[in-house]
Amino acid sequence: MKSLLNIESISKKDAHCVAKIESECFSTPFKESDILEYIDNPIWHFFVAKDEGKLVGYISFTRILDECQIVNIATTKKARCKGVGTALINALLDFAKKNGVKKLFLEVRESNASAINLYKKFGFLAVGVSKNHYSLPVENAILMNLEL
Numbered sequence: 001m002k003s004l005l006n007i008e009s010i011s012k013k014d015a016h017c018v019a020k021i022e023s024e025c026f027s028t029p030f031k032e033s034d035i036l037e038y039i040d041n042p043i044w045h046f047f048v049a050k051d052e053g054k055l056v057g058y059i060s061f062t063r064i065l066d067e068c069q070i071v072n073i074a075t076t077k078k079a080r081c082k083g084v085g086t087a088l089i090n091a092l093l094d095f096a097k098k099n100g101v102k103k104l105f106l107e108v109r110e111s112n113a114s115a116i117n118l119y120k121k122f123g124f125l126a127v128g129v130s131k132n133h134y135s136l137p138v139e140n141a142i143l144m145n146l147e148l
């Protein structure tokens, strides 16, 4: 899939597909209307991954000064383990380097081995735990950082 994969900034017509993946992956998903609002907010950024034009994944993050927080990264179930998540993090790192970002951080459910492995692959370090951070189900968050 990698050779056919295109990573691009989100456009408003992509919000519906991103909301669909959100609802498949997360118990408290963003709705399409939330995503449309965030697209208009200059702090928020989304990159989408398209395989032959079909949206198969996205990453959302915020940037304030020289720090970025990853909000979510997700792919369709069918597209997993084919390098889409890796391509999306690479796009974020390119953005970070071009924009003088010095630190990336995120929270992830402690049971989410796939995501934790993905972040570790890029050098993110676990730096703390936020107890009972998530709901539906209640679960601790692992806090991870990457200094550039």
Ligand SMILES: CC(C)(COP(=O)(O)OP(=O)(O)OC[C@H]1O[C@@H](n2cnc3c(N)ncnc32)[C@H](O)[C@@H]1OP(=O)(O)O)[C@@H](O)C(=O)NCCC(=O)NCCS
Residues within 6 Å of the ligand: 025, 072, 073, 074, 075, 076, 079, 080, 081, 082, 083, 084, 085, 086, 087, 107, 108, 109, 112, 113, 114, 115, 117, 118, 119, 121
């Ligand atoms: C996390 C997620 C985005 C990874 O996307 P992906 O496209 O499957 O990831 P890639 O194929 O690029 O894999 C990159 C690395 O992630 C890790 N990884 C991915 N899937 C994994 C799995 N099922 N088990 C363990 N590690 C896994 C591995 O370290 C992998 O590197 P490797 O291929 O060298 O072993 C995807 O599993 C997903 O959408 N999960 C549901 C949503 C979610 O939980 N998002 C995280 C919110 S914090």
